Amino acid sequence: MDASTISLCMIVRDEEDNLGHCLESVCGFVNEIIIVDTGSRDATPAIAGHYGARICHFPWQDDFSGARNESLKQAIGEWVLILDADEVLPPETAHALSHLASCRDVEAWTFAIVSPGPSNEAGQRIRHPGLRMFKNREAYFFEGRVHEQIRPSILRANPTAAIRHADAEIMHNGYRQPSGQRREKTLRNISILQQALSESPDDPFLSYNLGLSLYALGDLENSRRHYEAARQHLGPGDLFTAAFFRNYAICLGDLGDFEQALSLIDEGLAYFPDYPDLYFIKGELFFDLHLMTQAKDSFLKCLRFRTSPEYVTTEGVTGYLALQNLAEVSARQQDLDGAVAYLEQALRIRPADALFAQLYSLMRQKGLTEGEVATYLENGFHLDRPVIARLLLDEKKAAYGREDLQHLEKALHGGSATAGVYYLLGTACANLDRHEQAFVHFAQAGLQEPGNELYAACALEQLASQCLLQISRMIDLENGPVELRKEIFKLTSLRRKAQRLKQDLLESGAGSRKPEGEADSDAASGV
Numbered sequence: 001m002d003a004s005t006i007s008l009c010m011i012v013r014d015e016e017d018n019l020g021h022c023l024e025s026v027c028g029f030v031n032e033i034i035i036v037d038t039g040s041r042d043a044t045p046a047i048a049g050h051y052g053a054r055i056c057h058f059p060w061q062d063d064f065s066g067a068r069n070e071s072l073k074q075a076i077g078e079w080v081l082i083l084d085a086d087e088v089l090p091p092e093t094a095h096a097l098s099h100l101a102s103c104r105d106v107e108a109w110t111f112a113i114v115s116p117g118p119s120n121e122a123g124q125r126i127r128h129p130g131l132r133m134f135k136n137r138e139a140y141f142f143e144g145r146v147h148e149q150i151r152p153s154i155l156r157a158n159p160t161a162a163i164r165h166a167d168a169e170i171m172h173n174g175y176r177q178p179s180g181q182r183r184e185k186t187l188r189n190i191s192i193l194q195q196a197l198s199e200s201p202d203d204p205f206l207s208y209n210l211g212l213s214l215y216a217l218g219d220l221e222n223s224r225r226h227y228e229a230a231r232q233h234l235g236p237g238d239l240f241t242a243a244f245f246r247n248y249a250i251c252l253g254d255l256g257d258f259e260q261a262l263s264l265i266d267e268g269l270a271y272f273p274d275y276p277d278l279y280f281i282k283g284e285l286f287f288d289l290h291l292m293t294q295a296k297d298s299f300l301k302c303l304r305f306r307t308s309p310e311y312v313t314t315e316g317v318t319g320y321l322a323l324q325n326l327a328e329v330s331a332r333q334q335d336l337d338g339a340v341a342y343l344e345q346a347l348r349i350r351p352a353d354a355l356f357a358q359l360y361s362l363m364r365q366k367g368l369t370e371g372e373v374a375t376y377l378e379n380g381f382h383l384d385r386p387v388i389a390r391l392l393l394d395e396k397k398a399a400y401g402r403e404d405l406q407h408l409e410k411a412l413h414g415g416s417a418t419a420g421v422y423y424l425l426g427t428a429c430a431n432l433d434r435h436e437q438a439f440v441h442f443a444q445a446g447l448q449e450p451g452n453e454l455y456a457a458c459a460l461e462q463l464a465s466q467c468l469l470q471i472s473r474m475i476d477l478e479n480g481p482v483e484l485r486k487e488i489f490k491l492t493s494l495r496r497k498a499q500r501l502k503q504d505l506l507e508s509g510a511g512s513r514k515p516e517g518e519a520d521s522d523a524a525s526g527v
Contacts, residue, residue, distance in 0.1 A: 125315045129165065218504075272311075283325060377391070
């Protein structure tokens with residue numbers, strides 16, 4: 001093998017939409033490209049050939065490790081770099097590869113795999129560690145049919161192997177694939193995981209990943225069942241244990257079991273007291289329960305940490321997201337000055353339009369005129385006038401919503417009582433926080449078109465919102481009976497599920513449920 005040379009090893013199938021972007025990002029920074037194609041029916045092989053790749057055709061056998069290891073057999077470089085077709089190297093990472101390969105005392109490198117959400121660059125991003133570069137040795141090979149890992153074989157062959165974090169990123173764009181493709185991959189992984197679990201029923205890693213996949217499909221009860229199975233055999237030293245506590249707590253929160261979710265988080269914090277995501281989720285649970293003092297305490301704790309590269313994390317939980325939530329808590333507590341101060345801190349970290357709009361709204365609530373707020377934003381944050389003008393327009397959406405509502409009501413009274421008109425009426429009322437009216441209109445739309453899941457999801461969301469609004473006006477939820485708070489959380493969870501279902505239906509064309517997919521192998525597993 002040549003010193004410091006790098007072999008890029010990939011397995012692909014029908015990746016014509018992604019492969020070119022991936023290979024373009026590494027072209028000139030690796031010494032060879034090895035592509036194991038497991039049965040492409042599109043232009044994937046031609047694209048690989050364009051970049052000078054050596055292409056090996058390998059029959060798919062429901063075994064990711066088998067395909068990965070076939071690529072390793074072909075590699076002749078001293079180092080192996082692993083990428084998926086929906087990943088790209090940022091320029092700074094690509095330029096760092098030669099330096100990483102020159103470190104003689106390191107056996108393997110982990111990278112931060114960064115996964116943007118499905119919407120746009122302004123959305124939240126998930127980070128997780130992934131072992132993607134390692135010495136090319138015969139004793140190193142992948143294990144596991146799905147969510148395959150190479151670390152175990154490295155440590156078996158070399159227990160003192162130096163595995164270091166590269167302080168470099170790999171961008172993963174799998175969440176941005178069409179939801180149908182993500183669902184198809186999730187179903188494929190579930191099938192493989194079930195087969196593997198039948199052979200190794202006590203393997204917590206398999207049960208955990210099956211729980212993740214089922215959660216991605218929206219099957220929360222079965223997801224919970226497999227998380228619990230994983231928990232029975234989980235050890236604090238397992239690499240995915242921290243991610244287990246994070247992801248299982250999210251599942252329990254969505255199920256409305258706040259008591260077990262909070263208990264699980266506390267258990268996780270006993271093992272991982274520096275894991276900010278656990279404090280953040282805890283804060284969200286307390287917020288949903290209208291326990292603002294406890295929520296504030298949890299979000300403040302997030303600010304004490306800097307996220308370790310060894311944790312699966314949502315970017316911003318130690319910064320702008322925690323500050324944004326602290327602003328929400330302060331506003332609920334009628335502390336507008338505190339809310340503004342937290343938002344100002346958040347904007348110093350991440351100057352996003354949504355945060356500016358939230359700040360603008362708070363300043364208006366404090367009694368400032370439009371002109372005074374505009375001057376404040378221009379001087380305090382150096383915003384240009386076009387951006388401020390856009391914020392002004394956003395702030396006036398409620399007024400436009402009222403005008404839209406008047407036009408729609410005229411159409412309704414004029415005889416245009418179609419399901420579409422009722423749906424638009426419901427949407428306009430929902431935008432104005434008129435939940436009771438919105439529910440009535442969505443219900444009417446559903447009566448016009450029986451079986452339409454979108455109308456049902458919208459009606460359910462508004463019904464839950466109206467109930468929560470009325471209850472919060474009747475009693476002090478923070479100091480109210482514990483049993484009542486449990487029921488309130490279930491209602492909040494119901495609203496959240498309806499919101500998620502509505503979004504899925506809108507993305508899929510409002511005809512049938514199209515759940516979110518899952519992350520790539522490393523992202524799902526958190527290793």
